[in-house]
Amino acid sequence: MKPSVETRTPTPVKIIIAGGFGVGKTTAVSSISEITPLRTEAAITTVSEDVDRTAHVPDKTTTTVALDFGCITIDDDVKLYLFGTPGQDRFGFMWRDLALGALGALVIVDTRRIDDCYPAVDYFEKTGLPFVVAVNLFEGKLSHAQADIRWALAIGDHVPLITFDARVKLSVRDALLTVLRTTLARVTSPQGHDR
Numbered sequence: 001m002k003p004s005v006e007t008r009t010p011t012p013v014k015i016i017i018a019g020g021f022g023v024g025k026t027t028a029v030s031s032i033s034e035i036t037p038l039r040t041e042a043a044i045t046t047v048s049e050d051v052d053r054t055a056h057v058p059d060k061t062t063t064t065v066a067l068d069f070g071c072i073t074i075d076d077d078v079k080l081y082l083f084g085t086p087g088q089d090r091f092g093f094m095w096r097d098l099a100l101g102a103l104g105a106l107v108i109v110d111t112r113r114i115d116d117c118y119p120a121v122d123y124f125e126k127t128g129l130p131f132v133v134a135v136n137l138f139e140g141k142l143s144h145a146q147a148d149i150r151w152a153l154a155i156g157d158h159v160p161l162i163t164f165d166a167r168v169k170l171s172v173r174d175a176l177l178t179v180l181r182t183t184l185a186r187v188t189s190p191q192g193h194d195r
Helices: 025-032 046-052 089-099 111-127 146-153 169-188
Strands: 011-019 038-043 062-073 078-084 104-109 131-136 161-164
Touching: 011 025, 011 089, 011 111, 011 169, 025 062, 025 078, 025 104, 025 169, 078 169, 089 111, 104 111, 104 169, 111 131, 111 146, 131 146, 131 169, 146 161, 161 169
Parallel strands: 011 078, 011 104, 104 131, 131 161
Antiparallel strands: 038 062, 062 078
8 A cells, every 4th residue: 555645735835917908917926826816807908098197108008807826836835816906097906805815016117107007005114015116128128226216215225126027927936035035134123013
């Protein structure tokens, strides 16, 4: 008789992917998810073009109206469940429910429209949820110095500021691992709850 092999179920960890309209949230979830991601995309209408400020993303024809969902197994111990928020202010009422039970957040920034990420940064600062700011490298380049971005967002040094490419799986993985490390450091730090 063969000895039974005990299989462990990885611990589920909820991570929020947030940011403004068209910054790469859906792309990031799609790039890394090991399942076909759930997307709630709707066509951008002529009515919403003025509201959604599509000038910097003229090729964008759809927008998330509820959430994006995907998951990725990090190792035998951890499986990340990714919840991408809608980027428009009019869907802000959903954020509290989406963030419930999350251990951390990745706030994606497009430096061409940096003010679009203020609501996400403000939200996570107010709720105290650990977060990482990730500048999406559109066209593969960083258009502003990281110190200038940190100043523009008015985030302290305790908030990691990284660059990544939402289209590249390994880049998204590294960004998510930064969120996990940030959360772990916050939980294990004696003054972690004071930030």
